[in-house]
Amino acid sequence: MRTERNLTRSLDRxxxxxxxxxxxxxxxxxxxxxxxxxxxxxxxLAFYLAIVWAVVITxxxxxxxxxxxxxxxxxxxxxxxxxxxYYVVLGQRGPTAVMVAAWLGWxxxxxxxxxxxxxxxxxLLLLNCTVGAAKLGMGRLGPHYATVxxxxxMGLGGDIFPSGHTANAVVTWGILAxxxxxxxxxxxxxxxxxxxxxxVGLTTxxxxxxxxxxxxxxWAAGLLILLALPWFEPLIARTESAxxxxxxxxxxxxxxxxxxxxLPVTPVALKPLPVPAEPAREPVPPARSTxxxxxxxPGPHTARGERTPVAPAGSRRPxxxxxxxxxxxxxxxx
Numbered sequence: 001m002r003t004e005r006n007l008t009r010s011l012d013r014x015x016x017x018x019x020x021x022x023x024x025x026x027x028x029x030x031x032x033x034x035x036x037x038x039x040x041x042x043x044x045l046a047f048y049l050a051i052v053w054a055v056v057i058t059x060x061x062x063x064x065x066x067x068x069x070x071x072x073x074x075x076x077x078x079x080x081x082x083x084x085x086y087y088v089v090l091g092q093r094g095p096t097a098v099m100v101a102a103w104l105g106w107x108x109x110x111x112x113x114x115x116x117x118x119x120x121x122x123x124l125l126l127l128n129c130t131v132g133a134a135k136l137g138m139g140r141l142g143p144h145y146a147t148v149x150x151x152x153x154m155g156l157g158g159d160i161f162p163s164g165h166t167a168n169a170v171v172t173w174g175i176l177a178x179x180x181x182x183x184x185x186x187x188x189x190x191x192x193x194x195x196x197x198x199x200v201g202l203t204t205x206x207x208x209x210x211x212x213x214x215x216x217x218x219w220a221a222g223l224l225i226l227l228a229l230p231w232f233e234p235l236i237a238r239t240e241s242a243x244x245x246x247x248x249x250x251x252x253x254x255x256x257x258x259x260x261x262x263l264p265v266t267p268v269a270l271k272p273l274p275v276p277a278e279p280a281r282e283p284v285p286p287a288r289s290t291x292x293x294x295x296x297x298p299g300p301h302t303a304r305g306e307r308t309p310v311a312p313a314g315s316r317r318p319x320x321x322x323x324x325x326x327x328x329x330x331x332x333x334x
Contacts, residue, residue: 030115031178033230041227048220055140055161055213058152065211066150069143073206084203091165091200096172097124104179114240116179122232123171126225131167134221135159143208163210163218169197170222178226197222 031037054061074081089095097120104116140161141153154161173196177189201215210218 030233031230032233037227037230041224044220044223044227048217048224051213051217051220052138055152056154058150061213062152063150065143065213068205068212069146069208072208074208077206080206084206088165088200088203088207090173090196091169091204093124093164093168093172096168100172100175103176107179114243115236118236118239119179119229120175122236123175123225123229126228126232127167127171127222130225131162131164131218131221134162134217135164140211140214142214143211160210161214161217162221163201163204163214165204165210166197166201166215166218167222167225169193169200170219171225173197174222174226178229 051061101117101120104120107116108114136159138161139155139157139159141147141156141158142160145158146153147156170193173193174190177186177193180186180189197219201210201218204210205212205215
């Protein structure tokens with residue numbers, strides 16, 4: 001009984017919070033480009049360049065890539081292959097962007113601000129530009145398409161260096177920690193996004209779709225974008241203000257009614273409407289007169305013998321003119 005009551009109270013609190021009228025926060029915790037963040041950005045950029053240089057000169061990192069490829073992790077631990085096939089989806093651009101955009105869209109609606117969605121759009125745009133340009137510029141082939149054992153496979157038309165799955169996981173899940181409203185939530189979300197992106201990167205190595213150096217460069221590429229986002233906060237704020245201004249103008253146009261021009265009043269002669277001719281009525285036959293019964297006929301009563309014999313209609317018997325009515329004497333014959 002107590003468990004049911006506690007569950008009911010918890011659900012009531014959740015729904016009460018969801019039904020609360022959304023309010024725009026008075027103070028948005030916008031990260032700034034502090035000295036600590038600048039140091040981290042510089043260190044990550046140096047790490048990024050070091051990995052690229054190590055792969056270009058075919059150093060020990062390339063030999064490590066080949067050793068891991070020949071180890072074939074997917075053959076060493078085949079029992080986890082089915083699970084990792086689904087887990088690697090957490091690094092794909094489409095599904096992760098839809099999930100994170102849905103959450104940030106709800107936050108934008110509740111807080112009456114477009115900053116969460118605009119920050120996500122900015123980070124994904126930076127990811128496409130930087131990682132996409134690096135992939136096409138270096139043109140490295142993946143382990144399944146390698147041609148010469150021990151070579152760095154650079155400049156051969158590939159597109160796997162750096163790892164897009166890893167960089168996308170770092171940016172997409174890291175943006176939740178970047179937009180967290182409290183320090184505690186930021187710490188927890190940072191740890192969660194780091195573990196998720198680390199697992200996605202190692203999963204691509206397990207499946208044999210990326211070299212180990214691809215994953216290292218993908219982590220660095222995604223972290224660089226997250227660290228550089230405070231530089232784009234003024235642009236995000238101006239874009240949000242412009243969008244709200246445009247929305248207000250559109251609302252004002254829709255709410256404004258155009259005045260109806262006054263029509264000139266001129267007297268108009270009214271003509272009588274023509275009376276429609278009545279349709280010709282069909283002649284109605286006269287009503288058949290009702291014959292009054294003989295015994296009800298008014299008038300003097302005459303004796304039956306005095307009545308004039310009348311031959312019934314349709315009778316073939318010719319009338320007898322020589323007959324006399326009853327009660328009269330017949331003249332003598334000569």
